[in-house]
Structure formats: structure tokens, C-alpha cells
Amino acid sequence: MTETRSHRLEILIGTIATGLIVLALGLYILFEPARVQSAGQDILHVQLDDAMSLYAENCAVCHGLQGEGIGSIPPLDNPALRTMTADDLFKTISRGRFNTAMPAWSQSDGGPLSDYQVNEMVQLVQFGDWNATKDRVVNLGLAPLVPFTTEPDPALFEQIGSLPDGAILQTAIKIFAAECVSCHGADGLGTKIAPALNDPLIREKTAEELNRTVTLGRAGTLMAGWNNVLAPEEISAMVTLIQRWNEIPLGTIPAPNVPIATTTESIAKGSDLFIANCSRCHGPTGQGTPRAPALNVKSVLTTTSDQALLQIITNGVPGTAMPAWGNRMADADLQAIVGFIRQWEATAPEVAQPTVGVGGPPWRQAATQTVKAALDWRVLLGLTILLATSFSLVSIGYTELVKK
Numbered sequence: 001m002t003e004t005r006s007h008r009l010e011i012l013i014g015t016i017a018t019g020l021i022v023l024a025l026g027l028y029i030l031f032e033p034a035r036v037q038s039a040g041q042d043i044l045h046v047q048l049d050d051a052m053s054l055y056a057e058n059c060a061v062c063h064g065l066q067g068e069g070i071g072s073i074p075p076l077d078n079p080a081l082r083t084m085t086a087d088d089l090f091k092t093i094s095r096g097r098f099n100t101a102m103p104a105w106s107q108s109d110g111g112p113l114s115d116y117q118v119n120e121m122v123q124l125v126q127f128g129d130w131n132a133t134k135d136r137v138v139n140l141g142l143a144p145l146v147p148f149t150t151e152p153d154p155a156l157f158e159q160i161g162s163l164p165d166g167a168i169l170q171t172a173i174k175i176f177a178a179e180c181v182s183c184h185g186a187d188g189l190g191t192k193i194a195p196a197l198n199d200p201l202i203r204e205k206t207a208e209e210l211n212r213t214v215t216l217g218r219a220g221t222l223m224a225g226w227n228n229v230l231a232p233e234e235i236s237a238m239v240t241l242i243q244r245w246n247e248i249p250l251g252t253i254p255a256p257n258v259p260i261a262t263t264t265e266s267i268a269k270g271s272d273l274f275i276a277n278c279s280r281c282h283g284p285t286g287q288g289t290p291r292a293p294a295l296n297v298k299s300v301l302t303t304t305s306d307q308a309l310l311q312i313i314t315n316g317v318p319g320t321a322m323p324a325w326g327n328r329m330a331d332a333d334l335q336a337i338v339g340f341i342r343q344w345e346a347t348a349p350e351v352a353q354p355t356v357g358v359g360g361p362p363w364r365q366a367a368t369q370t371v372k373a374a375l376d377w378r379v380l381l382g383l384t385i386l387l388a389t390s391f392s393l394v395s396i397g398y399t400e401l402v403k404k
């Protein structure tokens with residue numbers, strides 16, 4: 001009697017177990033394709049994520065903050081590239097383009113990237129999100145700081161019209177301000193990335209030589225050929241300008257103001273860095289203290305460009321208490337601080353209200369901060385709950401004790 005009952009129980013358990021296994025298998029079969037697909041998407045996601053950093057480190061300097069192209073260097077956010085075969089794109093990126101500024105990137109062609117990484121770049125060009133890429137480039141502090149274009153000074157430009165062949169010089173100045181200033185600098189005086197063209201040694205070169213360089217560029221350098229962008233007579237106008245630059249007054253092609261790009265993340269980082277490094281002199285809200293002037297005032301922000309702020313913060317103000325931060329912070333940090341300071345501009349007061357009494361020895365600042373933090377409502381709420389709980393525990397304990 002008891003034996004058959006336990007037998008039945010065994011059968012029941014066996015059936016249930018088998019049923020569960022079949023159910024599990026069924027579910028697995030049902031969900032497997034979706035799982036494989038999402039695993040595939042995860043891989044693509046990881047590759048695109050890697051690719052954005054590789055882009056920031058290797059390509060942004062030429063192809064721009066978000067693949068928009070710079071000067072004569074073509075954009076990569078180009079729908080035509082999304083439909084090009086992955087194979088052709090792979091070849092372009094790994095081998096570069098012969099006789100242009102586009103270098104070879106794959107290790108087998110002497111470049112720095114593995115085939116896997118080149119493939120990641122292909123994925124970026126075909127499926128990437130250029131807005132997200134822009135954020136990555138900015139957050140890594142690798143946004144190209146080159147001024148893209150500028151406007152010639154109207155009065156000086158007018159004056160140049162009356163020089164011999166003035167119209168040709170004017171054409172060239174307009175083109176220089178639109179296309180070349182980004183690398184060759186204001187008034188052609190050069191930048192970190194390209195040599196001065198307003199230079200006696202360059203004026204000595206022959207027109208043919210200069211014409212060839214502008215037309216074809218210099219392979220393997222940032223200097224691309226301009227024959228796809230400029231007409232032959234425009235190129236020869238550029239050569240005329242380069243050869244007669246000594247007749248062009250300084251200030252004709254002024255330095256443009258390139259705003260430093262920001263993201264929510266970079267502004268948050270700038271805020272942290274400001275509090276940690278700058279607030280003890282410039283005040284927690286940039287209103288100044290007896291030690292250092294206000295930064296958060298209209299007069300400073302409207303007259304100081306991002307580039308100028310960056311320069312002051314990087315180099316400090318020699319002979320004053322303002323330290324040079326360039327050798328203590330990464331470029332990304334310096335740019336993040338400028339971005340943070342700039343967002344004050346919209347609400348900056350006309351006249352600052354310097355914070356008096358901030359500063360002081362570090363222990364006093366720390367003490368003030370601790371007291372301020374303690375006054376936060378969350379801390380107060382936590383303390384109240386803690387007190388209430390311990391009070392009830394004590395009273396329960398007390399009642400029990402009295403009972404005994």
C-alpha cells in the first residue's frame with residue numbers, strides 16, 4: 001500500500017521534471033534567434049564605441065569634430081560612404097589615398113591600426129552616430145581647435161582693392177579667410193599645425209613651385225591638394241597673394257573666435273575642476289574674492305573669447321598669483337573649464353559681488369563645507385529617521401525590561 005503510493009509519487013515527480021525540461025528547451029528555441037541577434041548587436045555596439053575613440057584620436061584633426069570635413073578634406077558623415085561597399089571602404093582606410101593627405105592606417109601598410117580596428121572604422125562610417133562621436137571627441141579633449149573661417153577686416157580689404165591687381169589680391173584674401181586660415185593662421189602667420197605663408201623665405205619660391213604645392217598638396221601631410229575645390233585662376237590668385245604678402249597690412253585677416261565645443265559631461269567636469277582648483281581664489285560662483293578678480297561678470301565674458309580664456313588659463317598671468325595650469329592639467333580638462341566658465345555668460349551680472357571671507361586656510365574651508373553638507377535636507381531626513389528608530393528600539397527594550 002505505502003509502496004504503490006511512493007511509486008506514484010516518483011512517477012509524478014518524473015513527469016513534472018520532464019515537463020519542465022521540455023518547457024525550458026521550447027523557450028530556449030523560441031528565444032535563441034533573438035539572443036543571437038542581440039549578441040550581434042552588442043558586438044556592433046562595442047565596435048562602434050571603440051571606433052568613436054579611435055576617430056577622436058586619429059581622424060578628427062582632419063575630418064572634423066563630427067565627420068563634417070575641414071577645408072578641402074572630405075566629410076565622412078556622407079550618405080554616399082554609407083552605401084559604398086564595406087570592402088572598398090576598408091581598402092581606402094587601410095591603404096590611404098596615394099598622393100593625398102589621407103595616410104594609410106593599417107599596420108600592413110605601415111600605419112598604426114590593426115585590421116580589426118580598421119574594420120571598426122568602417123563600421124563607424126557606415127553605421128555610426130556622428131552626434132555621439134562629437135561628444136566623444138569633445139570629452140576626450142580632442143576637438144580640433146583650428147579656427148575654421150574668418151572675415152577679412154572690411155576697411156583694410158577695401159584699401160587692398162586699390163593696389164595693383166587689387167582685385168586678384170582681394171579674391172585670394174577671401175579664399176584664404178574661408179579655406180586656409182584654419183591651418184595657416186591669421187594673416188598667414190602660421191599655427192601649431194601648419195607653417196607661415198606670410199614669410200620672406202616663402203616669397204622667394206617660384207610661382208610654379210607654389211602653384212604645384214597648392215594644386216596637388218604635399219602627400220602625407222595635412223596639406224591637401226586644392227584642385228578639386230579651387231579653379232586654376234583662383235589657385236594662381238593664391239600664389240600672387242603668397243608672393244606679395246609683404247604689401248598686405250597686418251590685421252587684414254584677423255584671428256577668428258572659435259568657441260570651444262562642450263557636452264553635458266564636459267561642463268560637469270569643468271564645474272568639478274573649477275571648484276577643486278579655482279574657487280579658492282575666484283570664489284565658488286566665480287564672483288571673485290579679495291585674492292583674485294571676478295570671472296563671472298559681463299565685462300570679462302563678453303570681451304574674452306574662448307581661445308583667450310584658454311590661453312590665460314594655460315599660461316597663467318606671469319607676475320601675479322594666477323598660476324599656469326597648462327602643465328598640471330590635460331587639454332581636455334582645460335577645455336572643460338573654459339566651457340564651464342563660458343556658460344555663465346548668459347546670466348553673468350554687470351557688476352560682480354566678490355565673496356569676502358572665502359579662502360582662508362584649507363581646514364576652515366573644509367569645515368565650512370562639512371557644515372553646509374550637513375544642512376542638506378537628505379542628510380537631515382536620514383538623521384531624523386535614525387533618531388526615531390533608535391528611540392523606538394530603546395523604548396521597546398525598556399518596556400521588555402520593566403515587564404520582567
Ligand code: HEC
Pocket residue numbers: 054055058059060061062063072073074075076078081089092093097100101102103105121125221222224
Ligand atoms: C592628415 C589628414 C587626414 C587624416 C588624419 C585622416 N584622413 Fe581620411 N582623408 C584625408 C583626405 C585629404 C582625404 C581625401 C583623399 C582624396 O582626395 O581622395 C581623405 C579621405 C578619406 C576617406 C574617403 C572619403 C571619400 O569621400 O572617398 C575615408 C573613408 C577616410 N578618409 C577615412 C579616414 C579615417 C577613418 C581616418 C582615421 C583613422 C582618417 N581618414 C584620417 C585626410 C585625412
Ligand code: HEC
Pocket residue numbers: 070071072175176179180181182183184193194195197202205210213214218221222223224226238242
Ligand atoms: C588642414 C590644414 C591645411 C590647410 C587647410 C591648408 N594648408 Fe597649406 N599646408 C599645410 C601644411 C601642414 C603644410 C606643410 C606641408 C609640409 O610639411 O611640407 C602646408 C604647406 C603649404 C604651402 C607650402 C609652403 C612651403 O613651405 O613651400 C603652401 C604654398 C600652402 N600650404 C598653401 C595653402 C593654401 C593656399 C591653402 C588654402 C587654399 C592651404 N595651404 C590650406 C596645411 C594646410
Ligand code: HEC
Pocket residue numbers: 273274277278279280281282291292293294295300304309312313317320321322323325337
Ligand atoms: C592662487 C590664486 C588663484 C588661483 C588658484 C586661480 N587664479 Fe585665476 N587669477 C588669479 C589672479 C590674482 C588673477 C588676476 C591676474 C591679473 O592681475 O591679471 C587671475 C586671473 C584669471 C583670469 C583672467 C581674468 C581676466 O579678467 O582677464 C582667468 C580667466 C582665470 N584667472 C582663471 C582661473 C582658473 C580657470 C583657475 C583654476 C583652474 C584659476 N584662475 C585659479 C588668481 C588665481
